[in-house]
Amino acid sequence: MAYNPEKYREKREKVIGIRKRGLGFGTLATMVSMAIILGLSIVTVPQAISYISTRHLDDAIFKLETGSNWPEDVIAGLNAIKGVKNSVNDKNHTRLVVTFDRRIVTLSIITTVFDQHDISATLLNQVNHRQHQSTMKKEEEELETS
Numbered sequence: 001m002a003y004n005p006e007k008y009r010e011k012r013e014k015v016i017g018i019r020k021r022g023l024g025f026g027t028l029a030t031m032v033s034m035a036i037i038l039g040l041s042i043v044t045v046p047q048a049i050s051y052i053s054t055r056h057l058d059d060a061i062f063k064l065e066t067g068s069n070w071p072e073d074v075i076a077g078l079n080a081i082k083g084v085k086n087s088v089n090d091k092n093h094t095r096l097v098v099t100f101d102r103r104i105v106t107l108s109i110i111t112t113v114f115d116q117h118d119i120s121a122t123l124l125n126q127v128n129h130r131q132h133q134s135t136m137k138k139e140e141e142e143l144e145t146s
Contacts, residue, residue: 056103057085057129060110062096065120069093077113081105096121099129 023031064070070089075096078087083104088097098110107126114121127135 051130054129056101057099058102058126059129059132060098060100060107060126061124062098062114062121063094063124065122067094070096071117071119074113074117074119077117078110081109081113084110095124097132 070093075087075089078084078096078098081100083101084098085101086097086099088099089095090097100110107123111121111123
């Protein structure tokens with residue numbers, strides 16, 4: 001019968017004084033790298049999802065030439081268009097911000113709704129949705145600090 005060194009390994013290590021303590025380097029390195037990757041993903045994944053969901057959205061800002069309030073049936077008609085995500089009055093009800101998917105809807109489709117209701121509206125600005133949101137956030141912060 002041949003000598004099997006693995007059979008008496010524990011006894012040899014006990015006599016020599018070799019003891020396993022703590023975690024191995026590979027295990028420790030894996031745990032640290034997983035913690036770093038998890039931490040970075042917690043920070044970056046929500047931003048990436050937000051960007052992907054809003055990358056095709058534009059905001060068009062309209063103002064009535066008469067200076068009166070926007071009729072509710074016009075806002076409902078705009079919201080019924082496929083590709084329009086949202087239409088919101090501003091605080092004074094003089095401007096209308098229409099958020100739409102630029103791959104599906106064009107400004108000409110939106111202006112036809114105004115023509116159907118015999119409303120003369122002026123396009124003040126068309127801007128990327130994310131850019132408009134960041135501008136609004138900066139303006140709110142400036143109002144709060146002053």
